[in-house]
Amino acid sequence: MSEVLDSHPQLLQGAWITVQITVLGAVLALVLALAFGVAGAARAVWMRAVNRLYVEFFRGAAALVLMYWLFYSLPLVGLRFTPMAAAVLALGLNYGAYGAEVVRGSINAVPKAQYEAAVALNLRPAQRMRRVILPQAVALMLPPFGNLLIELMKATAVVSLVTIADLTFRAQQIQANTGETAATYALVLVVYFVIAQVLQRLVRLLEHRTERMLGRRPRRGALREVPAPAGGAPR
Amino acid sequence: MPPTDTTPAVPAPEDDVPGVPLAKGAADPLPHGEAPGIRFEKVVKRFGGNVVLRELDFTVAPGERVTLIGPSGSGKTTILRLLMTLERVDGGIIRVGERPLSHMERGGRLVPANERHLHEMRKQIGMVFQQFNLFPNMNVLRNLTEGPVHVLGLSRDEAVERARGLLDMVGLADKIEAHPSQLSGGQQQRVAIARALAMRPKVLLLDEVTSALDPELVVGVQDLLRDIARQSDLTLLCVTHEMRFARDISDRVLMFDQGQIVEEGPPDQIFGEPRERRTRDFLQAVLAS
Numbered sequence A: 001m002s003e004v005l006d007s008h009p010q011l012l013q014g015a016w017i018t019v020q021i022t023v024l025g026a027v028l029a030l031v032l033a034l035a036f037g038v039a040g041a042a043r044a045v046w047m048r049a050v051n052r053l054y055v056e057f058f059r060g061a062a063a064l065v066l067m068y069w070l071f072y073s074l075p076l077v078g079l080r081f082t083p084m085a086a087a088v089l090a091l092g093l094n095y096g097a098y099g100a101e102v103v104r105g106s107i108n109a110v111p112k113a114q115y116e117a118a119v120a121l122n123l124r125p126a127q128r129m130r131r132v133i134l135p136q137a138v139a140l141m142l143p144p145f146g147n148l149l150i151e152l153m154k155a156t157a158v159v160s161l162v163t164i165a166d167l168t169f170r171a172q173q174i175q176a177n178t179g180e181t182a183a184t185y186a187l188v189l190v191v192y193f194v195i196a197q198v199l200q201r202l203v204r205l206l207e208h209r210t211e212r213m214l215g216r217r218p219r220r221g222a223l224r225e226v227p228a229p230a231g232g233a234p235r
Numbered sequence B: 001m002p003p004t005d006t007t008p009a010v011p012a013p014e015d016d017v018p019g020v021p022l023a024k025g026a027a028d029p030l031p032h033g034e035a036p037g038i039r040f041e042k043v044v045k046r047f048g049g050n051v052v053l054r055e056l057d058f059t060v061a062p063g064e065r066v067t068l069i070g071p072s073g074s075g076k077t078t079i080l081r082l083l084m085t086l087e088r089v090d091g092g093i094i095r096v097g098e099r100p101l102s103h104m105e106r107g108g109r110l111v112p113a114n115e116r117h118l119h120e121m122r123k124q125i126g127m128v129f130q131q132f133n134l135f136p137n138m139n140v141l142r143n144l145t146e147g148p149v150h151v152l153g154l155s156r157d158e159a160v161e162r163a164r165g166l167l168d169m170v171g172l173a174d175k176i177e178a179h180p181s182q183l184s185g186g187q188q189q190r191v192a193i194a195r196a197l198a199m200r201p202k203v204l205l206l207d208e209v210t211s212a213l214d215p216e217l218v219v220g221v222q223d224l225l226r227d228i229a230r231q232s233d234l235t236l237l238c239v240t241h242e243m244r245f246a247r248d249i250s251d252r253v254l255m256f257d258q259g260q261i262v263e264e265g266p267p268d269q270i271f272g273e274p275r276e277r278r279t280r281d282f283l284q285a286v287l288a289s
Ligand SMILES: Nc1ncnc2c1ncn2[C@@H]1O[C@H](COP(=O)(O)OP(=O)(O)O)[C@@H](O)[C@H]1O
Pocket: B047, B050, B052, B070, B071, B072, B073, B074, B075, B076, B077, B078, B079
């Protein structure tokens, strides 16, 4: 057991790589999710078709196979990715597809009356989306995004298969060096758990902020003078 | 379901009583200047197989204030939504001023309007909804400045000044930083009225704007709208079941049934001596409810 604990610098290096891939993959997934999710909620048929194409293809693709394909197959046509780039791209494309479904659903769940009020104020289509619909949809997106983020973090374990020295990769090393299988993997589980907890906290924080923006909970220090009315602005 | 005309005996509660000191000299927040008229020409609107408007014709003169009454489902909201470009016509033409709203001219022919034309036409038109529809992701001030800044191109300072003037007028100057969910229904509707006026429309559409309010808040909002109607040059189209309000606010009342105008005339005549059977029945039903 103590041998395992002595390997903690390696473990922490591995954890850092895992966090990096998680963050980069999540940023890419978020950008793709927003772009293709908004397209999926658009009126234009071709935009919705683009959304369907992306979602159906990458939602069905296993991150591992996608990563192998990017890493091993594309060099055959002259496209070379570093292991890190292949890993981030694979995870981002895969989770971006799930995220796009969340974004599309959230946009469609914003009451139609909000869209109509934006038209009545003569906001242009892009302004309606950016200033009225999306900010309200974000509140609906965050909880499922929190789940996806943790799923993505756990899925990063596959990157050890393209020789990236992430947490799982380090675990295998330490296990091989010490022979302490049970202790090693127990410790690694704990580290994954801690990372997941931190991510969860961050998402919660964002949730609270958006809820305050939407007036669903009082701002710190501000007293509610009048209780929220019935028949108020639709949620 | 439709609210009655009976003025509640309950005085408006304190949180909803501004003295409505409208139009304070130089900083008059209300729109002024020539307002366009409106013309419906053989307008058809259907939802699936349900023909709601069947070749409807009517005109509203520039600056005229018209109230639409009629049973639920008779197409009143549809008329306002067509004017706000929230629905598209299935036949006929709507004109605002001399220009077609639902169509635009292309090589001497009228074709269905594109977004650019609709944007141009919407500059003249504002709407207040039954359910207020304030933006819950913005505080009161931003609800009022969003359009002026991002659509009209006002500077933030100009927009804030305009918003302050309007909030003053609707008696909510102290709620400028409040969040919509912190306001009563009456207050939310006042903000919604101010938000519409901040765009300086020439035509204002009011769709049962007090029917979602608690009874004791109705009169305050109605008084506000009455003063706005009297002190501005707006062309006003108003749907309401409240007869006192309709009398106060309108030059002419149109009685609708099944997408057709059954009877029209000055409010005193329509409410005092309705000629048509259907008008009498409708008014009786409203009074009884
Ligand atoms: N979006 C819609 N889809 C289908 N039918 C609609 C829609 N909006 C209105 N209608 C129908 O059109 C008719 C007129 O409705 P509306 O204009 O709301 O009447 P009013 O405001 O006079 O009560 C009703 O029969 C209603 O069911």
